[in-house]
Amino acid sequence: MRLALLTALVLASFTAMADEVQLQDNAPDRHTVVKGDTLWGISERFLKNPWKWPEVWRLNREEIKNPHLIYPGDTVRLMRGDQPQLVLERDALETVKLSPQARAEPIEEKAAAIPSIPYEAIASLLNQGGLIDDNELAKAPRILGSSEGRVLYGAGDRVYATANDTSVPRWEIVRAGPAVIDPDSGETLGNLLIHVGMMHMIEPGQPALFEIDKTSQEVLERDRLYPHFGNSDMAFAPHAPDKPIAAKVAATLSGAKLTGTYSSLVLNKGSRDGLEVGHVLGVYRAAPSIADPRCLRAEKLAFIAGRKNAKDECSKYDENGQSIPDKRIAVAFVYRVFERAAYALVLKGEQPVAIKDAVRNP
Secondary structure, eight states: HHHHHHHHHHHHHHHHHHSSSOOTTOOEEEEEEEEEEEEHHHHHBBBBSSSGHHHTOOOOOHHHHOOOOOOOOOEEEEEEEESSSEEEEETTEEOOOSSSOOOOHHHHHHHHHOSSSSSGTTHHHHHOEEEEEEHHHHSSSSSEEEOOOOSSOOOOEEEEEEEOOOOOEEEEEEEEEEEEEEEETOEEEEEEEEEEEEEEEOOOSSSSEEEEEEEOEEEEEOOOOEEEOOOOOOOOOOOOOHHHHEEEEEEEETTTSSEEETTTESSSOOGTTTTTBEEEEEEOOOOOOEEOOHHHHHHHHHHHOTTTTTGGGGGGGGGGEEEOOOOEEEEEEEEEOSSSSSEEEEEEEOOOOTTTTTTOOO
16 A cells, blocks of 8 residues: 555656656757747747746736737746746847737738747648548539630639638639548548639629639639638647647648658547647657567477467466557647647657657647
8 A cells, every 4th residue: 555655656746747847958048039930949949848838938828829929039038946937028128928918010020920830831731721521522612614615724714613602712722632541440530632723702693703813733623612721820829738638640741651840740639629729749659568588489489380379378478578658759739620630740750750650748
């Protein structure tokens, strides 16, 4: 009983230590923000666990989603102590607490606010594509054709389509791509959308008349339409989930089986599982158990002797096997969430990430 209690206390202390904000050994006292900085990059300068960023800024849940914007020229200052804190100094005169507030600032300054993560790594992905299931795709508006009777279209052409929602300023032209399979259940989570082009409505109606703005390949009759996702200013603080997340890598957006830093993963969990934009997750690689050497030797001798049940020779040594803890091989940042899946950018990969790798709280 005492041993069990002692073990529980030790585990609790380790958990508490893991949850503490850990400063980098060479954390600077201050950092002046420059163009090209990101919230993630700055937090890595100060913290060993950068997903703890909201805690050292003392942000509440609403402020995590809408933190005060940070601009080149601002200075981030570290206040050391039992509970480290970061504060923002602007123009060396004003100390800014990172909380939502109205500020009169020139438009050009707002445009220069630093993003949460390297925006260029996901810009094209934010503007196009998505994940859709068969039912949604079947209901999606489609291109009917043109008055000219052609079946192939390009930029500048006008076509009729069944979309009649005038509140959508721009539409993506899409086709169903490869299916994404849940590695746990074997179910189809949806199909990745292949981006074909962009178009806008010029005359409402049933059908409505559209003009094609640009294409990445020829547009066909019966291609589907999807509301343009649009740009994101990425103005939210990277943070760990506040509930346990247990996901798997279901696919990569590139289609590769192995991928690395600044590549995008498709996870088999989404909004219904508590994932949200801004979540930072760890990618873990399961390690094999270490078998007792006597077991391996017995199995080898049985195999040489031709016994079909060679693996059974290990059974009497199984209790001596040891399990190696999973290794965190990468950190990923969730930037787009669907109901049953999510896109996450690999921010820092020590090893290539593979399909079926585990993804959970960092």
